[in-house]
Amino acid sequence: MFGVIARGIRYRPGRSVVVLLLAMAATAAAVLTPAYGYAAEQSLLTDELNSQNERATQLQLFAVRNSDVDYTEVPAQIGEAVDTLPAMQVYTDPVEFIRVTTHTTGGYYDARALLAYRQDVCDHLVMVDGDCQAGPGEVLLSKRSAEAERFEVGDSIGIKSVQGINVAHTEHEIVGIYEPADAGDQEYWGRSGYFSHGPDPDGVEFLDAMFVTQPQAADEFAEGMRMGVDYQLNLTALRDSDIDAILAALGRLEIPDGAVEGLTLTVDNNLTGIVEAIRDGQAQIRASVPIIAVPLLLLCWFVLYLVMARLTEERAPEIGLAKLRGLRYGSVTGFALGEALLLIVAAVPLGLLLGLGIVQVTAALVLAEGTSVTLRADVFGYAGLALIGSLLAVLAATRRTLRRPVLDLLQRVPGQTRWRAGLLEGGAVALAVAATAQVLLGDDNMVAMLAPALLAVVAGLATARILALIARVRLRRARRVGSVRRMLAMVQLARRTEHRRIVVLLTIAVTLLTFGVAAWDMSEHNRRLAASDALGADVIYQVDAANPGQLMDVVSELDPAADGLMGVMRTVERYGSQNFLVVAAQTDRMAEVMRWRDQQGPALDDLARQLHPPMGDPVLVEKSLRITATVEYAVADRPLQLSARIVEPGRAPRNMLLGPLEEGRSRYSADLIGCFTGCRLIGLGVARYPGDFSDISFALTVESVRDVDGEVPVLGDGQWHPTGTTPDNVTFDIDATESGLSLAATAADVPELIAEFQVAPAPLPAVLAGPAPYDDPAATRFRFPAAHGKPQHFEVVDTASVVPRGGTRALLVDLEYTERIAETFIDLSIKSDISYEVWATQAASVDLAERLESAGLTVLSTDSRLDQLDRMSRQPPALALRLYLLAGAAALVLAVGAVALTSAAGSRSRRDDDAALRLSGVPDSVLRRSMISEYGHWVGLPLVTGAVTGLIAAWLVLPSIPLITSGAGAGPVEYRLGSTWVPGALAAAVAALLVTVAMVWRSRRRGATPDRLRGGRS
The missing domain is CATH 2.60.60 (Lipoxygenase-1)
Structure with missing residues (x-):
């Protein structure tokens, strides 16, 4: 039997390859569920950790020395504690430190400062004066702190621990003046703030850290001394499957038995909080991926069912001859199904590799860098499920043919069959109704999320029945009027059930394609809006400015044409237990720089004039x-x-x-x-x-x-x-x-x-997003705390759904006038809760960080709209919707392939029919138009029905599906289709089907000659 099966595969290579590919596709679709889910979860983890600053992902382990104990072995004992836990090996690059908060005297004013030892600190300092060597009784002082305190190398500074009781200051010699090589190098400086010169929020003056280069130099400050090690999280070695073990290990860290007594190890780490936020997104992925992948798997099985039914029908004469030779039912079944079953089994490992390959390519192209396929046991379980489903689809497709009598199997003209409604049809309709009802009621359970696929099935079944009804009506009309063209077209539609099955398939495919493309289009549109809401410009530079005046002076110096840069000051106030942001911008530059969903171009110019009316100079x-x-x-x-x-x-x-x-x-x-x-x-x-x-x-x-x-x-x-x-x-x-x-x-x-x-308008004009921060939410004039901390009179000149970089509860005002008003109350340079930023267009951002540094503004961080969009494209909603898009495209490919294959499988009998019709005098033009009419009905109708159903499904379901990750202050979601994605996808579907139909017609026309009727068929 195996030899017969092998010869059959060689005899029908085209059909065999198609069955193999379909079985591979089913296996790949099944494998996508776990494999893509794991990759997406890993990508989300990597992205979230990468989006954190290095300080947030670092691990700091320390002990507080509150008594006169030997501390020199503490760092080594911490390292030993870490090394004993295998899960902790993702933490690398240890840096030992000692630090204690001290009180200083002897300078221009008394202050506080960290006295610190940090391993290899001299490699990260630039000495302005003196040497980078500070032993007992010696310290290194920063340049700006030395200038403020009027210290020089060789001067003495009095130091004592702030926790020291009845302890006098001890004199230390300043042996060096330093500047940090890179104060923003969080990878080295860790989670402690070493450079915090200036007043803290309580007005206490602080100096930058005073460094010593020998651990023993800090020995005299026992009270409150922290001794520990900073570790870096190695993101490239971190896998999502390791997280639980790492969190458990962090909870078990302790100084080994027999170590220094009286010390307790403290773990300072933000990983737990970060992971909790990540888990919410991963739960969304786990919930959404099966909802998308399972319908695709079912579609693969359905296509395999259609193809096998058509191929088995084509082999009906062979099966009839096998029965005539007296083969038993089991042998006939093996003869009929052996090729397909062997190919399906062989397709499992190939489909597994295909699915994993698709995930790997997707990870390389669109997921976070370093994401790769994770091979787990349930991946093989899903592959086995695909095998079982494929085998059942083949058995269901061939059952009817195998049970037919021999004479029915040997006849050339297929008998007319009826499409009977069954339990599956009724069940699909019931589920679709239930899913639609739950969507309309606002439920978001699994049945509701399956609404697009269920509506596609119902639309396919309805379209098939409508097509059959149309065919019967038009066939009767064609017979009455004697239209050969219509009769030839309609008789095929009326008699052949495979046409109706293909109609179901095409409708489902086009529905899924339209829904997936519409969902992606809306998601992309809202990601662009959200990026504009979050940033407000192409590129954002957060800078350290002394006050708004310095910020505006630098911006004017670097961009005198006022067409590429804009200075912005942001402050946060509380109202009604919620944050309320005040965004003060150089409004005369808004039209060129700002990206705002509610205002564009000329509208921004008009708004700028309202926010910045003419006023006198100071x-x-x-x-x-x-x-x-x-x-x-x-x-x-x-x-x-x-x-x-x-x-x-x-x-x-x-x-x-x-x-x-x-x-x-x-x-x-x-x-x-x-x-x-x-x-x-x-x-x-x-x-x-x-x-x-x-x-x-x-x-x-x-x-x-x-x-x-x-x-x-x-x-x-x-x-x-x-x-x-x-x-x-x-x-x-x-x-x-x-x-x-x-x-x-x-x-x-x-x-x-x-x-x-007054050199600023009173009240100050403002754009308001959200309700007014006042007793009357609809108030257009109100008092609210401004940057100077006092209530300020505002007047609303316009409202918006969201203020860029401010959110849905915010005010937008003019920066110059805000500074003028604030100067009458307070010096803004002492305010520590103000954020200064430079917004830039993409063109103006070239080398801007270096130019800002040269102009005196330290760049603290940079973010861009493109980077924001890139990150958002890898967040849970985009990861799920991308799978919707891929599923729709795969469904169309399967449908087009099924159309081509079923047409090719029946091409022999159709060529015989065409040859007989030509011999009887039917012109080629009539045959061509009848074929166009036939295919126009069973291809065109599903296209229209599927597109309409897909749009209806999008309208129903998308409000229940997250299109973007919405955080606090996120703007409203807009359900609006663009003019490119959906028309482009439908045009591609039409083009693919037209090419397929043209190829089918060309194949039929070449072989439909009278020679076929004289035994010369090929």
């Missing part, structure tokens, strides 16, 4: 201030003072008292200490005498304002208004005319009343 005064004023009256228990509010560069605003008010015309003056290069005059007014709490009343007119250079052109301008801190119940009259600035108030119980020279 007024600068130097060295001294002299004011001439006429006082009508000034009533208080103690003399009122004429006051001027100024802002010295780099400092908070301060009030200058110019002298007590005297009735009549007088001159008032004061020296402006610190204003040698110019201070900003921001206000004039009246202040109570210190210690006086009486109500105040006054009326005066400021006639002139002068500094060392002469008259200051500030009077007569209508930009004088009460400050934002003036109580609402106080009447403060301000009148600026050509003759001067008139100020008046009566019975005001306030310490001072200042008229502010």
Whole structure:
């Protein structure tokens, strides 16, 4: 029997290859479920860990020395503890450290600083003065800390541990001044902040770390000393299957028995929190991949069923002859199915390799770098499932032919069959109805997610029945009118059940293709929107700027044409237990730089004009201030003072008292200490005498304002208004005319009343996303804390669904005006909760990091819209939807192949029919048009039905499927199709089917000659 099977395979090589390929496809589709799922999970893990900064993925192990114990062996004992756990081998590159927080004296001001030893620290420092050698009683100090404290090499600095009780400062010699070679090198510097010069959020002054190069140099600071080792996580060696073991090992880490007593090992690591977020995404992948892969597997089995049914029908005469020779049923079955069964078994390892190869190629092309196929036991289980399903499909396809009588098997003209509704058909309809209902009700269980595939099956069954009805109606009409062309076309559609099966297959394939393409199109569109929401520009540089003024100066210097760069300041406030962001941007540059879903081009220009209305320039005064004023009256228990509010560069605003008010015309003056290069005059007014709490009343007119250079052109301008801190119940009259600035108030119980020279609009124009941060969510005017920390008056000039880089609860305002307002309250350089950024177009970003560094802005991090899109394309929704797209394309390929194969399998009898018709006088043109009509019906109708069903499925199901990973502040999802993906996919499907039909017609025409009827058939 095996020899007969082998000869049959050689005799029918084309058919054998097709069966082999279909069985391989079924196995590959089955293997895709676990293999692609594992690869996608690994990709998600790699991407998430790579997106973290190196500090977040590092491991720090340390012990706190609170007593006089020997600590020199602690790092080695930590290394021993790590080495005993195999799962910990993914942590590499250990760096030993010792650090203790100290209090310092002897400089310009007392401060705090880390005194630290770090292994090989000299390789990461650049010595400005002195040598990189600091033993006991010696330290290395950073350049900026030395300048601030006015230290030089050779000076002494007093140091003691902040946890030391009744411990005096000990003098240490500064033996070197350093600068970090790369302060942002988190791989070396680890999880501790060594370079934090400046005040902390509580106002405590800190210096950069004071380094020693010998561990013994820190011996005297026992209290609060931390001794430990920093490790790097080797991402290339980390596999998703190792995570649980690593987390368990982290929980078991401890200093070995017999080591230093009194020490407890502390594990500082963020891996657990990161993994929890990753697990949510991996759960989405595990839930979605089978929903997509299983229908594709079923489709492969269905195609195999159709092909085997057609091939077995073609071999019916051979099977009839085998029965005539007296072969038993088992032998006939082996003769009929042996070739297919052998090919299916042989296809299992080949399909396994094909599926794994597809996953490997996909991983190389679209998944995270380093992702590869993971071969696990259940992969072979899915391959076995594919084998069983393929065998059952073959048995089901051949059962009817094998049970037919011999005479039926030997007849050339196929008998007419009926398409009977069965339990499977009814079950498919019931499941589709249930899935659609659950989708409409908002459920997202597995049945609901199978709605596209179930709707495709129902649409296919309905299309097949509609086609049969159309064929019968048109056949009767053709007979009445005597249309040979229609009769030839419709009789094939009416009699041949394989046409209806192909219609089901084509409809399912086109539905899945349309749905997959529509889902991917919408997902891609929303990824672009989300990238714009998250970044707001092509490239974002987070920088370390002293204040908004420095940021704007650098941006103007690097981009004088204002067409490529934009400075941005972001602050976060809390309202209603949620974050509310204020994004202050150089709005005159928005139209060229900003990427905003709600505003584009000319609309951004109009919005920029609303956010930045014309205002006067700030007024600068130097060295001294002299004011001439006429006082009508000034009533208080103690003399009122004429006051001027100024802002010295780099400092908070301060009030200058110019002298007590005297009735009549007088001159008032004061020296402006610190204003040698110019201070900003921001206000004039009246202040109570210190210690006086009486109500105040006054009326005066400021006639002139002068500094060392002469008259200051500030009077007569209508930009004088009460400050934002003036109580609402106080009447403060301000009148600026050509003759001067008139100020008046009566019975005001306030310490001072200042008229502010406004160089920014009040209220400040803003674009609002989300409800207003106010008692009335629909308010268009409200007060809300701004960058300076005080309530500021805002006016909503426009609303948006999302503010770029701000989210769905945010304000967008002008940066220049925000700085001008903030300067009247506080020096923003002391605020540590402000983020400064430079937004750039793709063209302007070339070498921008180096240019920003050269201009004095340290680049802290960089992100780009393209990188954001790349990361989003590997997040769980995109990974699942990409499989939808691949499944749709694979379904179309299977359907086109099935059309070609079933047409080829029946080509012998069709050529005989065509030859007989030609011999009877039917013209070629009639045969050609009948073939076009036939194929137009059973190919064209599924195309239309499948496309419509796919779009309906997309409309129903996609709102229940995550198209993007939505985080806090993410903008709304838009369900909108583009003009390329769906039309392009349908055009490709039409082209593939047209080529297939053309090839079938050409093959039929070549062999349909009268010679076939004289025994010359080929």
